[in-house]
Amino acid sequence: MDQIIVKGGQKLKGKVRVEGAKNAVLPVLAGALLASSGKSIIKEVPNLADVYTIQAVLKSLNASVEYFPEKNEMVIDSSETLSSEAQFEYVRKMRASILVMGPLLARNGFARVALPGGCAIGSRPIDQHLKGFEAMGAQITFGNGFVEANVNGRLRGAKIYLDFPSVGATENIMSAAALADGVTIIENAAKEPEVVDLANYINEMGGRVVGAGTDTMRIEGVEELHGAVHHIIPDRVEAGTFMVAAAITEGDVIIENAVPEHMAALISKMGEMGVEIKEEEEGLRIRSTRPLRSIDIKTMPHPGFPTDMQSQMMALMLTATGNGILTETVFENRFMHVEEFRRMNASVKIEGRSVIMEGPSQLQGAEVAATDLRAAAALILAGLAAEGITRVNQLQHLDRGYVNFHSKLAALGADIERVSLVETEVKEEQTV
Numbered sequence: 085m086d087q088i089i090v091k092g093g094q095k096l097k098g099k100v101r102v103e104g105a106k107n108a109v110l111p112v113l114a115g116a117l118l119a120s121s122g123k124s125i126i127k128e129v130p131n132l133a134d135v136y137t138i139q140a141v142l143k144s145l146n147a148s149v150e151y152f153p154e155k156n157e158m159v160i161d162s163s164e165t166l167s168s169e170a171q172f173e174y175v176r177k178m179r180a181s182i183l184v185m186g187p188l189l190a191r192n193g194f195a196r197v198a199l200p201g202g203c204a205i206g207s208r209p210i211d212q213h214l215k216g217f218e219a220m221g222a223q224i225t226f227g228n229g230f231v232e233a234n235v236n237g238r239l240r241g242a243k244i245y246l247d248f249p250s251v252g253a254t255e256n257i258m259s260a261a262a263l264a265d266g267v268t269i270i271e272n273a274a275k276e277p278e279v280v281d282l283a284n285y286i287n288e289m290g291g292r293v294v295g296a297g298t299d300t301m302r303i304e305g306v307e308e309l310h311g312a313v314h315h316i317i318p319d320r321v322e323a324g325t326f327m328v329a330a331a332i333t334e335g336d337v338i339i340e341n342a343v344p345e346h347m348a349a350l351i352s353k354m355g356e357m358g359v360e361i362k363e364e365e366e367g368l369r370i371r372s373t374r375p376l377r378s379i380d381i382k383t384m385p386h387p388g389f390p391t392d393m394q395s396q397m398m399a400l401m402l403t404a405t406g407n408g409i410l411t412e413t414v415f416e417n418r419f420m421h422v423e424e425f426r427r428m429n430a431s432v433k434i435e436g437r438s439v440i441m442e443g444p445s446q447l448q449g450a451e452v453a454a455t456d457l458r459a460a461a462a463l464i465l466a467g468l469a470a471e472g473i474t475r476v477n478q479l480q481h482l483d484r485g486y487v488n489f490h491s492k493l494a495a496l497g498a499d500i501e502r503v504s505l506v507e508t509e510v511k512e513e514q515t516v
């Protein structure tokens with residue numbers, strides 16, 4: 085087990101480059117299963133735990149997959165007959181494994197995927213994914229912890245209205261529709277940049293998807309798709325996390341490879357707080373000095389404020405002057421980090437779906453535990469601004485979504501290290 089140890093108080097300065105987006109690479113790699121000929125070469129694949137999990141899922145389905153982390157490239161050949169079953173061991177580790185369901189159903193006419201269940205941020209049902217497959221002619225059944233979808237012949241194009249613009253449902257339905265017979269219309273589709281990235285990849289494979297990034301998508305099914313070369317978009321959540329790191333330490337940081345158009349809500353809300361954000365030739369430059377103004381934020385589907393930046397932004401809002409309210413509308417239970425912030429002397433209370441902060445909190449170093457991926461990053465960010473030493477545990481969450489987070493922060497001047505606790509644990513066990 086590892087721990088990150090941060091000593092607060094260093095102002096960050098310098099340049100940092102963001103990786104390819106985790107939330108784009110996972111649907112794209114699942115989508116690679118749609119190709120019945122040729123190889124896909126996916127570039128800008130970040131070296132993340134979730135990438136290894138999706139690689140294992142694809143291999144278990146009989147695709148051939150080679151990953152070259154040193155050049156961030158993955159090569160997938162899914163031209164052999166694919167198996168139709170995604171096992172619990174993968175889905176348990178990573179919910180995004182469910183994204184193989186659409187491609188498998190379209191390729192094989194049958195898919196059996198372990199039910200993902202909930203996680204630390206909410207119950208996370210998949211009813212909208214299944215509603216889409218059903219509208220395209222699939223029969224859905226449940227049993228022994230699995231969900232099965234079965235279609236006689238090919239899927240048929242359909243008009244599908246999503247009750248909520250679910251990112252995963254939009255991606256899964258789009259993938260299935262790419263090989264369906266006829267035209268599928270998705271109404272109230274998710275508009276996230278990662279949805280657009282998947283649509284672009286499907287089109288590079290020979291698909292016909294239009295309207296990605298708008299409420300209404302139109303997918304004309306084709307007989308076959310082939311492998312393609314695709315570059316994953318930069319990770320807007322990693323970029324946003326470094327923006328907060330710069331602001332919370334009163335730093336001056338340039339973020340290379342960030343796409344400001346993907347981060348309009350975050351840029352605007354940080355600007356309201358008094359953080360200076362400028363597009364420069366080298367990247368997005370973030371400069372900040374205290375005091376910062378408190379603001380109110382509500383998470384929303386894109387282009388609203390992203391839920392994946394909620395906990396990091398909470399860390400920054402804790403350090404601002406005045407009262408701020410942060411309301412989470414996307415996930416029902418994404419406030420597990422609040423208790424951990426309290427250990428760090430944060431003045432914060434939960435009221436329903438909102439968190440109310442009385443700022444500025446004089447954050448103090450403490451030993452804390454990450455409850456999910458973004459909470460892990462948020463606790464480290466709080467540690468950068470806290471007085472004294474913060475120790476962050478449960479780093480398996482962090483490793484799902486950030487490449488070398490502590491080294492990148494250290495390169496910007498943070499006093500931070502990652503240590504292995506194995507030796508200490510062994511000693512403790514021996515004395516019991």
Ligand SMILES: CC(=O)N[C@H]1[C@@H](OP(=O)(O)OP(=O)(O)OC[C@H]2O[C@@H](n3ccc(=O)[nH]c3=O)[C@H](O)[C@@H]2O)O[C@H](CO)[C@@H](O)[C@@H]1O
Pocket residue numbers: 106107108110180206207208209210211212213214248249250251252253274278391392414415416
């Ligand atoms: C791998 C990946 O890309 N993960 C992202 C994706 O997750 P994911 O695709 O799981 O998120 P969704 O947009 O589907 O979920 C949003 C909300 O819709 C609900 N819902 C979703 C599907 C469904 O069939 N029924 C239903 O009720 C969920 O429980 C949740 O409350 O988008 C989220 C919202 O931007 C991000 O936080 C995640 O980082």
Ligand SMILES: C=C(OP(=O)(O)O)C(=O)O
Pocket residue numbers: 107179180205392457458485
């Ligand atoms: C919630 C997230 O991811 P996932 O949907 O993979 O759990 C995230 O990236 O913050």
